[in-house]
Amino acid sequence: xxxxxxxxxxxxxxxxxxxxxxxxxxxxxxxVANYIPEGMEVMLQSENGLLGMGQFPxxxxxxxxxxxxxxxxxxxAKGASIFDSxxxxxxxxxxxxxxxxxxxFEVDVNGNIASYMIPGKLIKGMGGAMDLVAGADNIIVTxxxxxxxxxxxxxxxxxxxxxxxxxxxxxLTDLAFIEIKHGKFYLLERAPGxxxxxxxxxxxxxxxxxxxxxxxxx
Amino acid sequence: MxxxxxxxxxxxxxxxxxxxxMTVIAGGFGLCGIPENLISEIKRKGTTGLTVVSNNCGxxxxxxxxxxxxxxxxxxxASYVGENAExxxxxxxxxLEVELTPQGTLAEKMRAGGxxxxxxxxxxGYGTPVAExxxxxxxxxxxxxxxxAIKGDFAIVKAWKADRYGxxxxxxxxxxxxxxxxxxGKITVVExxxxxxxxxxxxxxxxxxxxxxxxxxxxxxEKRIEQRTVRSDT
Numbered sequence: 001x002x003x004x005x006x007x008x009x010x011x012x013x014x015x016x017x018x019x020x021x022x023x024x025x026x027x028x029x030x031x032v033a034n035y036i037p038e039g040m041e042v043m044l045q046s047e048n049g050l051l052g053m054g055q056f057p058x059x060x061x062x063x064x065x066x067x068x069x070x071x072x073x074x075x076x077a078k079g080a081s082i083f084d085s086x087x088x089x090x091x092x093x094x095x096x097x098x099x100x101x102x103x104x105f106e107v108d109v110n111g112n113i114a115s116y117m118i119p120g121k122l123i124k125g126m127g128g129a130m131d132l133v134a135g136a137d138n139i140i141v142t143x144x145x146x147x148x149x150x151x152x153x154x155x156x157x158x159x160x161x162x163x164x165x166x167x168x169x170x171x172l173t174d175l176a177f178i179e180i181k182h183g184k185f186y187l188l189e190r191a192p193g194x195x196x197x198x199x200x201x202x203x204x205x206x207x208x209x210x211x212x213x214x215x216x217x218x
Numbered sequence: 219m220x221x222x223x224x225x226x227x228x229x230x231x232x233x234x235x236x237x238x239x240m241t242v243i244a245g246g247f248g249l250c251g252i253p254e255n256l257i258s259e260i261k262r263k264g265t266t267g268l269t270v271v272s273n274n275c276g277x278x279x280x281x282x283x284x285x286x287x288x289x290x291x292x293x294x295x296a297s298y299v300g301e302n303a304e305x306x307x308x309x310x311x312x313x314l315e316v317e318l319t320p321q322g323t324l325a326e327k328m329r330a331g332g333x334x335x336x337x338x339x340x341x342x343g344y345g346t347p348v349a350e351x352x353x354x355x356x357x358x359x360x361x362x363x364x365x366x367a368i369k370g371d372f373a374i375v376k377a378w379k380a381d382r383y384g385x386x387x388x389x390x391x392x393x394x395x396x397x398x399x400x401x402x403g404k405i406t407v408v409e410x411x412x413x414x415x416x417x418x419x420x421x422x423x424x425x426x427x428x429x430x431x432x433x434x435x436x437x438x439x440e441k442r443i444e445q446r447t448v449r450s451d452t
Contacts, residue, residue: 046391049394062443064392066390067247067248067445072447083393085322112345122300126348127298127320128297128320130320130342131320164344165361
């Protein structure tokens with residue numbers, strides 16, 4: 001079975017470590033915050049200028065001056081700090097964020113990522129995504145493995161305009177956890193009940209399968 | 219006005235001198251920390267042909283979006299746009315020029331503009347459409363592109379508190395692009411929720427020193443929320 005959105009978030013959360021500063025993109029990445037393991041301290045960075053993002057506010061706590069990068073009202077966690085946008089991206093560009101999780105339309109065997117623009121359709125912009133992929137060493141891309149029509153999103157070459165070049169090393173899809181190195185995809189884990197054959201069939205870029213591929217554990 | 223007193227008493231005075239085809243840098247992220255009354259004054263004045271530099275472009279009836287119906291904006295430099303129907307229509311019809319700029323690059327362009335740095339190298343955007351036509355250089359085996367700084371004829375800024383000398387304090391994430399915008403305008407206009415006397419703000423707590431500020435005005439703010447998200451109170 002392909003992973004649900006919640007399971008994708010749960011699997012990403014297994015990559016968290018105590019003391020990590022983490023930037024979570026909009027969508028599935030945001031859900032990762034719900035699965036931070038008990039007893040682990042993780043601080044969430046929101047690129048509009050908040051380190052130590054808390055949960056959503058109650059009605060009584062809503063503050064128009066306190067939002068996250070998705071423009072949602074939020075609260076601050078204990079030990080939070082506030083800064084301007086230049087400082088925020090100094091953290092990101094300077095490689096100070098330990099883990100970045102974001103979505104994509106396509107990735108390819110050379111670690112290229114396309115996530116912000118489909119030509120001919122409405123172009124909304126890259127927001128902070130280009131800075132995040134260029135600045136972070138440890139990035140996990142979360143995405144569906146293929147389109148509804150079975151067209152692979154893990155390619156030998158991205159077809160859409162790039163968000164970043166040669167910067168992605170790990171991809172978690174609804175079918176598989178994949179590492180990118182030496183110009184190839186490497187299959188690390190498969191979703192429970194999903195066969196290696198199924199993954200191979202839906203991966204257009206070269207996929208290396210070494211030995212038995214373990215199932216993800218939840 | 220005398221000495222270092224930057225306070226003006228009307229929005230008309232605050233935006234005096236803004237002319238057609240000028241460049242305006244605006245603070246704010248989404249609708250948070252936007253200089254909402256200064257934007258309304260630009261609408262009222264009817265200035266057109268503007269190049270606007272801002273992370274976003276408001277929504278249909280609030281923020282920079284209100285400058286769209288009368289085509290007051292010729293070009294926008296932003297990282298994320300299209301939260302409003304009129305913007306989408308003008309962009310698709312080629313009536314509005316849009317220069318998409320990565321968010322961190324945009325912040326740094328403003329910072330550099332205000333700090334006398336004409337351009338800077340960044341890895342952000344290398345190998346993407348953003349790099350087209352830009353100088354590339356390698357440092358320690360990594361690729362970077364040269365990004366020019368941005369300066370504005372006007373900068374419009376929203377702060378929380380100020381003293382009459384224009385020393386500014388921002389509140390929570392309403393700070394965002396405002397401090398950089400404040401440094402990058404030939405004329406920087408700031409609207410605030412409270413003005414106090416010089417000496418009343420703790421010098422250690424000032425985010426933007428008054429040297430960057432030319433005009434200061436006291437406003438009242440709607441502070442509209444774009445994505446009201448709550449948890450159930452358990």
